[in-house]
Amino acid sequence: NAALEEARVILANDNATQEEVDASFARLSVAMHMLEFLKGDKxxxxxxxxxxxxxxxxxxxxxxxxxxxxxxxxxxxxxxxxxxxxxxxxxxxxxxxxxxxGLEEAEVVDKSLLEAMVNKVLGLEEDKYIPSTWQAMLPELEAAQEVLGNEKATQAEVDEACDALTRAYLNLRLKPNKDLLADLINKANGLNSASYTANTWAVVENEVIKAKAVLEDLEASEAEVKAAEKALTKALEGLVAKPGNTVDTSTPVKAGDTASIKTGDNGLTGIFAGLTMLSLAGLSLLRRKED
Structure with a gap:
């Protein structure tokens, strides 16, 4: 419109120079050519x-x-x-x-099993488990929590973390109950060594040392505790009293206690034998009277 207006003015001007006419012509030609560029439909x-x-x-x-x-x-x-x-x-x-x-759908990652496993482990009480197995589990728990919080984690990473944590959980070992073992040790310590033969008492002393080591070992397994209980019980049952001595009963045996001591006491054996003989004699007299 500006080029066209200028051209009209020059065209009406009888005094316009040839130079002005040429310039206006060129300007209008360019403007007209630009009109060929149509505005895009958006x-x-x-x-x-x-x-x-x-x-x-x-x-x-x-x-x-x-x-x-x-x-x-x-x-x-x-x-x-x-x-x-x-x-x-x-x-x-x-x-x-x-x-x-070209949009590619992201993989839908299922973290439900991993989350459940993490929550299960977090609910455990550390002091109930053997320390080495607990410490071995902690890195796997930390790694699982990291994957759980990673929004870009792949399903393969999630599955791997879940498997590792599950294995670590299954490898946890509960601390064994050592109450019976402690009772056996206390019972042995309460006995009077002078009342028993040297060789049988030496066996008890040796098993007490071993039992104490197991009792104080935080890494002791259930099998080790049971083995120590069995060995000390057998040693106590094998005690033999010296001739003329009665068994030391300063530490009474509890009902149902597997560590009840076999006396091996000659005095008590004689008493039991005498009672048996008296019973047999009485029975014989009774039969003769009836005859």
Missing amino acids: TELQDLVDSTAELVEGNYTEESWTALQEALTNANTVLNNENAMQEEVDGAYDNLQAAIN
Whole structure:
């Protein structure tokens, strides 16, 4: 419009120079040529941009989502450009459509089993387990918690962490109950060594030393505790009293206690034998009287 107005003024001016006429002609020619560049129709491009509003980043891979954002940025630049031509609009549309088509759905990672395993282990009481097995489990628990909190963790990583923590959990060993072993040791310590033969007492002393070592060993297994209980019980049962001595009963045997001591006491044996003989004699007299 500006070039056309200028041309009209010069055309009506009889005093216009040839130079002014040529310049106005050139300006108007260029302006007319520019009118061949039609303004692009952005309707479809705008609709396509609007359609991406409902897309959720977390549903797609990082790489494909980044490509979409770049295409969206370019499309919005074209939409905001008043002088954008149809060719530019079409190019932005094609790039955005390609980015949408190229979106790759992210892997849906199931962490439910891992979460349940972590919660199970966190609910355990450390002092109930043998220290070495507990310490061996801690790195696996830490690794599992890290994977659980990692939003980009793959299913393979989750499964591996869950398997490792499960194995560590299964390898935990409860501390064995050592109450009976402690009772046996206390019972042995309460006996009077002078009342028993040297060789049988030496066996008890040796087993007491071993039993104490197991009692104080935080890493002792259930099998080791049971073996120590059995060995000390056998040693106590094998005690033999010296001739003329009665068994030391200063530490009474509890009902049902597997550590009840076999006396081996000659005095008590004689008493039991005498009672038996008296009973037999009485029975014999009774039979004769009846006859």
